[in-house]
Amino acid sequence: MRYVTLLLTLTSLLLITGCTSSKSSDNDEERDADRHCAEPQNPYTEGTGHYAGYEWAEEHGSGNCNGSSESFNEGCEEYETQESEYEECEEQNKN
Numbered sequence: 001m002r003y004v005t006l007l008l009t010l011t012s013l014l015l016i017t018g019c020t021s022s023k024s025s026d027n028d029e030e031r032d033a034d035r036h037c038a039e040p041q042n043p044y045t046e047g048t049g050h051y052a053g054y055e056w057a058e059e060h061g062s063g064n065c066n067g068s069s070e071s072f073n074e075g076c077e078e079y080e081t082q083e084s085e086y087e088e089c090e091e092q093n094k095n
Contacts, residue, residue, distance in 0.1 A: 037089035040082035042075075050075035057083075 040058065044051035053075025057065065065076035 037086055037093065038082075039086055040079055043078070044075055048075075050078070053077075054079045 042051060042054045042058070044054055049069045049071030053065065053067065053069070053072035055075075056067075056072070057076040057079035063080075065073045065080065067073055067076070
């Protein structure tokens with residue numbers, strides 16, 4: 001019986017100790033993740049309206065995504081979103 005009690009106690013301690021997280025390692029992982037900022041990349045298939053809208057926004061600067069094609073506009077907006085996220089990430093890494 002003593003053996004079973006000792007075994008249960010040790011197992012419980014190992015589970016409790018092994019399942020707690022270290023704040024410093026979590027913060028280090030977050031900092032490492034913040035260091036890499038993905039540059040905008042066109043995710044669309046060449047020859048589609050989405051692709052054309054994305055390319056247009058990349059070449060002309062975003063801010064005016066109101067073409068006559070819904071897919072073109074969505075591609076343009078995707079570039080704007082990616083560019084905004086990239087700039088925000090870069091800014092956070094400076095701080």
